[in-house]
Amino acid sequence: MPLLVVGSVALDSVETPTETRDNLLGGSAVYFSFAASFFTPVRLVGVVGDDWPAEHTQLLQTRRIDTAGLEVVPGAKTFRWRGKYFQNMNDRETLEVELNVMHDFSPVVPEEFRRCRYLFLANGCPSTQMKVLHQVPGADLVLADTMDLWIRTQQDQLLDLFKRIDGLVLNDSEAKLLTGEENLVRAGHKVREMGPRFVVIKKGEHGAMFFSKHETYVLPAFPTLQVVDPTGAGDSFAGGMMGYLAEQGNFEPKTLKEAMAYGILVASFTVEDFSLDRLKKINREDLRHRMDQYKKMLSF
Amino acid sequence: MPLLVVGSVALDSVETPTETRDNLLGGSAVYFSFAASFFTPVRLVGVVGDDWPAEHTQLLQTRRIDTAGLEVVPGAKTFRWRGKYFQNMNDRETLEVELNVMHDFSPVVPEEFRRCRYLFLANGCPSTQMKVLHQVPGADLVLADTMDLWIRTQQDQLLDLFKRIDGLVLNDSEAKLLTGEENLVRAGHKVREMGPRFVVIKKGEHGAMFFSKHETYVLPAFPTLQVVDPTGAGDSFAGGMMGYLAEQGNFEPKTLKEAMAYGILVASFTVEDFSLDRLKKINREDLRHRMDQYKKMLSF
Numbered sequence: 100m101p102l103l104v105v106g107s108v109a110l111d112s113v114e115t116p117t118e119t120r121d122n123l124l125g126g127s128a129v130y131f132s133f134a135a136s137f138f139t140p141v142r143l144v145g146v147v148g149d150d151w152p153a154e155h156t157q158l159l160q161t162r163r164i165d166t167a168g169l170e171v172v173p174g175a176k177t178f179r180w181r182g183k184y185f186q187n188m189n190d191r192e193t194l195e196v197e198l199n200v201m202h203d204f205s206p207v208v209p210e211e212f213r214r215c216r217y218l219f220l221a222n223g224c225p226s227t228q229m230k231v232l233h234q235v236p237g238a239d240l241v242l243a244d245t246m247d248l249w250i251r252t253q254q255d256q257l258l259d260l261f262k263r264i265d266g267l268v269l270n271d272s273e274a275k276l277l278t279g280e281e282n283l284v285r286a287g288h289k290v291r292e293m294g295p296r297f298v299v300i301k302k303g304e305h306g307a308m309f310f311s312k313h314e315t316y317v318l319p320a321f322p323t324l325q326v327v328d329p330t331g332a333g334d335s336f337a338g339g340m341m342g343y344l345a346e347q348g349n350f351e352p353k354t355l356k357e358a359m360a361y362g363i364l365v366a367s368f369t370v371e372d373f374s375l376d377r378l379k380k381i382n383r384e385d386l387r388h389r390m391d392q393y394k395k396m397l398s399f
Numbered sequence: 400m401p402l403l404v405v406g407s408v409a410l411d412s413v414e415t416p417t418e419t420r421d422n423l424l425g426g427s428a429v430y431f432s433f434a435a436s437f438f439t440p441v442r443l444v445g446v447v448g449d450d451w452p453a454e455h456t457q458l459l460q461t462r463r464i465d466t467a468g469l470e471v472v473p474g475a476k477t478f479r480w481r482g483k484y485f486q487n488m489n490d491r492e493t494l495e496v497e498l499n500v501m502h503d504f505s506p507v508v509p510e511e512f513r514r515c516r517y518l519f520l521a522n523g524c525p526s527t528q529m530k531v532l533h534q535v536p537g538a539d540l541v542l543a544d545t546m547d548l549w550i551r552t553q554q555d556q557l558l559d560l561f562k563r564i565d566g567l568v569l570n571d572s573e574a575k576l577l578t579g580e581e582n583l584v585r586a587g588h589k590v591r592e593m594g595p596r597f598v599v600i601k602k603g604e605h606g607a608m609f610f611s612k613h614e615t616y617v618l619p620a621f622p623t624l625q626v627v628d629p630t631g632a633g634d635s636f637a638g639g640m641m642g643y644l645a646e647q648g649n650f651e652p653k654t655l656k657e658a659m660a661y662g663i664l665v666a667s668f669t670v671e672d673f674s675l676d677r678l679k680k681i682n683r684e685d686l687r688h689r690m691d692q693y694k695k696m697l698s699f
Contacts, residue, residue, distance in 0.1 A: 305605040
């Protein structure tokens with residue numbers, strides 16, 4: 100089943116303790132799409148400037164990613180993000196953001212995309228996320244991501260959005276910020292009580308937690324020796340998770356847990372190199388192999 | 400199979416963000432013994448002063464804990480620790496340490512304990528740990544714990560010890576300090592290359608990781624809503640783990656993984672109240688029930 104994603108498309112500059120790379124293909128919708136495309140066809144909606152290299156669009160098109168919703172604004176520049184990772188590779192600092200075309204991004208979902216039944220609202224301004232939601236009224240499953248900025252500056256709009264979505268994906272520090280709870284189990288349930296039917300808290304190198312009315316669980320990250328660049332791990336997680344749900348065509352509790360495991364595994368590949376470099380080199384069979392290792396690791 | 404533990408016996412004062420408690424029964428050997436006693440008889444070696452309440456010894460004796468090795472030094476005071484937990488309940492600050500009888504603790508293992516085949520060297524000065532090891536020459540399985548202080552001040556003695564033990568249990572920050580590695584998977588293997596046949600890295604609320612030559616795995620913590628006092632979680636983890644190994648009478652890879660899971664579950668109860676208060680109220684059946692929930696959580 101095709102999956103629709105609306106979010107940022109970016110050119111990133113990333114500084115790690117050992118290396119700096121500029122002009123990398125990035126953005127939440129890009130990582131999400133690529134990760135989801137292991138499982139299902141994807142429809143991408145985003146915006147770029149005319150500095151956007153055509154080869155990036157071509158790369159996405161070699162996957163099952165429909166870029167008809169990728170608007171190119173002439174005379175404008177693509178969204179740019181520059182960040183620096185600390186020694187622990189888990190914490191980072193944003194050094195520079197150039198919003199450029201994202202400044203007044205008001206996504207228009209192409210007519211042919213509006214019948215998608217699975218929708219992901221990647222991190223963005225909650226009022227924009229809400230506008231997208233209104234354009235896809237028949238969606239069966241809507242997941243959204245958010246960030247600290249919106250929790251601090253647009254909490255009312257965010258809370259409105261929560262009442263309209265099925266699932267929310269956010270990271271541990273955001274869940275704590277939103278609820279004032281330091282215990283993540285309490286925080287997860289408190290976020291769920293704000294509206295979403297289920298909540299996923301991403302814990303970076305420590306995995307992810309799931310909360311619904313009847314279920315609470317934690318799955319660990321896949322232990323990887325090689326963490327080169329964590330950028331996009333969260334979006335790849337969401338893409339792997341929701342891609343699998345769309346492929347399976349249901350979001351029963353059993354499918355949701357498998358999906359979360361696939362999200363964790365796709366993200367474990369993402370961090371093994373810069374940008375999409377690692378994901379470009381793997382296929383569904385590699386994911387299946389890592390899933391076997393992961394399941395073995397968790398059974399005793 | 401009986402299990403021997405040598406380590407601290409303490410009176411703790413604990414400050415959490417919501418409550419302060421003084422004169423709590425504590426110490427690494429106490430938490431370890433109590434946790435292990437769900438599974439196997441325990442022989443405890445430690446030292447206290449004459450301020451030590453007899454009821455604490457009686458409590459231990461109601462379990463399968465032989466306190467013949469608990470020396471009471473007349474005219475001296477018991478080891479005391481005072482600590483304060485931060486809002487996140489994971490980080491803490493030591494406010495005060497009174498070594499008292501621990502200052503010149505030179506453990507003598509009673510003759511009748513020296514034939515124990517399972518030995519745990521709780522956190523302590525590595526040269527003292529080595530002296531204990533020499534008194535139990537026939538041990539089949541020796542596990543040890545350590546702390547940042549010894550890594551900083553007695554690293555040579557610690558490295559000597561590593562060559563003589565089977566397993567080392569330490570926490571994430573200690574593993575990073577010891578190896579200079581921020582990636583815990585690398586850190587775990589580096590520690591293992593220093594001598595122990597296997598290494599367990601405790602990650603507090605994020606569970607624990609296991610490293611042997613042929614295996615690397617992570618198990619998450621049990622998600623608990625109620626974290627009242629994390630003191631002793633690490634020692635209860637080790638006690639649950641090693642108690643289960645002693646009960647099973649082997650340390651095959653399969654048993655080690657089950658044991659690590661039991662360690663995680665015992666620790667998940669420990670943190671639900673101050674001191675041993677929660678552990679006093681549960682039994683092996685409660686552990687089995689939580690194990691069922693835990694296994695269900697990890698299967699998909």
